[in-house]
Amino acid sequence: MEKYGYLEAIPGDQIDNRVFGYVDLINSLKDVQVLLRVNQTGRLDDETMDAIRRPRCGVKDDVKQQHINSLDEAAVRVRRYALKWNKWNKKLLTYRLLNYPSNCDLTKDQVDDAIHRAFKRYGDISRLRFKAVKGDEYADIYMKFMTGMHGDGYPFDGPNGTVAHAYLPDGRYGDFDGDVHFDDSEDFTHEEYKGYNLYQVALHEIGHSLGLEHSWVEGAVMIPDYAGYNPEYTLGYDDIRAIQLLYGSGVKSSSDKQNSDAECNRAFDAAIMIDGELHIFKNRLYWRTARLSKLLSPIEGESIRKRFPKLPRYIDAGYQRPQDGKIVFFKGSQYWVYDNDTLDANYPRPVSELGLPDKIDAAMMLKYYNKTYFFKNDQVWRYDEFNETMDHGYPSDTEVVWEGIPPPVHAAFDFNDGYTYFVQFKKYFRYNNLHRNADPGFPRYFGQDFIGCE
Structure with a gap:
């Protein structure tokens, strides 16, 4: 709950002295349950524990932005779109893949194809256009496969935990704004049910790169957890509406x-x-x-x-x-x-x-x-x-x-x-x-x- 933004993180040497407000703790757990789309019991029941154990994106869930407190259910239903109005101020964005995964059987062509298709999907439904650059050319969005501590303060945790993370284009992250990091300890795949489909993971993370937050809407690409390989996987209505609100429709x-x-x-x-x-x-x-x-x-x-x-x-x-x-x-x-x-x-x-x-x-x-x-x-x-x-x-x-x-x-x-x-x-x-x-x-x-x- 600290790692993904539901409770304020505190130094490890102060954990023993931490005092939880019972109501705040229960409401925070209900917020977790909303984002993970399970019943809001406020208890660590089996359904909730199974959902928490699912592999997911490493980006924090913006609880305040989502207005998902269980006491405000009507607001949850009305406000759908997972965005905070942080966006790029141009319509042509360049991206550059800095390396390729080393822990899976994907070919370079399959990796390039997955990344290209993910960007193209956002371009198909918006006024955004994307161009891949290579060599030393400057890019707006850099993408890289890395493990453990990798220089951004958000280390990866090995297989089957945090699969990837990305940075919103909001100016808070300096050179990391818009960048995407994939955990190279994961088994990324092309069109298989095992491992993690790279196209699906990239489609989600690029959503963050363009300004989208996590969504609680079933079927949205921007739900925080990995839902398994789906041959028909594509942007949901919630994702499309959010991107079009930011950048206009095609x-x-x-x-x-x-x-x-x-x-x-x-x-x-x-x-x-x-x-x-x-x-x-x-x-x-x-x-x-x-x-x-x-x-x-x-x-x-x-x-x-x-x-x-x-x-x-x-x-x-x-x-x-x-x-x-x-x-x-x-x-x-x-x-x-x-x-x-x-x-x-x-x-x-x-x-x-x-x-x-x-x-x-x-x-x-x-x-x-x-x-x-x-x-x-x-x-x-x-x-x-x-x-x-x-x-x-x-x-x-x-x-x-x-x-x-x-x-x-x-x-x-x-x-x-x-x-x-x-x-x-x-x-x-x-x-x-x-x-x-x-x-x-x-x-x-x-x-x-x-x-x-x-």
């Missing part, structure tokens, strides 16, 4: 953008605020944006099924619940509930159990009041998330509740600029929450302003 050429404008400047199925970003859905695809015309997704969109497995196409509406951060989708007579990218058990369920009609047009969560509004035709329902009941006096006329907003409402969302937006076909209205009426100068084209279509 962008198409201007000619590709023009060919996609007709596709994105149209009527959409739903618009949902998820983790502070607007997700815009259409058929099999969705787009993400955090500011007007500042698209985070590729202009051609992202696959809904890759982000939300088992979710049907052409959804009607959705929103993110304030009490637990789960995402609720509606289609026809059913609704689905996702914890990040995992569908909750026993879903889908009937919409009628919420007191709503089938085929609703839109849903919108107002976090200030803990209320969710549902729209269909010219009617609006208001749901109390705290009491899990429909408010008295609803449904009501949309124009009575939202002055100046004409029905029907096909999508609605409370954006991060302080305004509430209502989408109708290809256009949208902006609602002034201070004056409690629709702003003049609307409607405008939704795809043009929010996605950046021509």
Whole structure:
């Protein structure tokens, strides 16, 4: 717990005099259990001990940054992305492999391939570009295989303990910023279930080199422990979102953008605020944006099924619940509930159990009041998330509740600029929450302003 950042480390000659606060110790152990994805018992049970013994990355778990104290579970669910906003201030990064492993059967070509593929994976989903350099050429990121004490104050511990470690690009480590060290006492492999797959280890450590912290999200590359060889191993949604928040998503050429404008400047199925970003859905695809015309997704969109497995196409509406951060989708007579990218058990369920009609047009969560509004035709329902009941006096006329907003409402969302937006076909209205009426100068084209279509 001291080694990986859960308890403050103290000199060895003072350990006998150390006084533990019982509550602090139990909460710290629960934090360990969250990062290692086991039940938060606060006890050193068998499941926890097995998880602690798993080989892992040597980078400390930033407990304060993760907000993973068990008393703040809602914050854990809402804040997903494992980053602290330390990043490189350029988009072209060079890297240099200083040596090759001596304790395994990997060829030099296999090592080069594993490192190249790991860097390429981050380049595929972001605006970053990477170039390998050799000889005496300067590199931003140096990579080396070493054992025991190796000059950085963080010695390796032999086989099957700390497999590798890396340094964030935050200026705290001087010449080590961004560097990656592999424990040369480990048995690194290429495409085998034994030992440690070098591509998987490198993909994780390069994440640190680019600014990512450890994640508690199952399936993320940035979980702290080595999960075993997986032929399908790749970046998870949590990893991709974190990198794209730091460096932007991959962008198409201007000619590709023009060919996609007709596709994105149209009527959409739903618009949902998820983790502070607007997700815009259409058929099999969705787009993400955090500011007007500042698209985070590729202009051609992202696959809904890759982000939300088992979710049907052409959804009607959705929103993110304030009490637990789960995402609720509606289609026809059913609704689905996702914890990040995992569908909750026993879903889908009937919409009628919420007191709503089938085929609703839109849903919108107002976090200030803990209320969710549902729209269909010219009617609006208001749901109390705290009491899990429909408010008295609803449904009501949309124009009575939202002055100046004409029905029907096909999508609605409370954006991060302080305004509430209502989408109708290809256009949208902006609602002034201070004056409690629709702003003049609307409607405008939704795809043009929010996605950046021509």
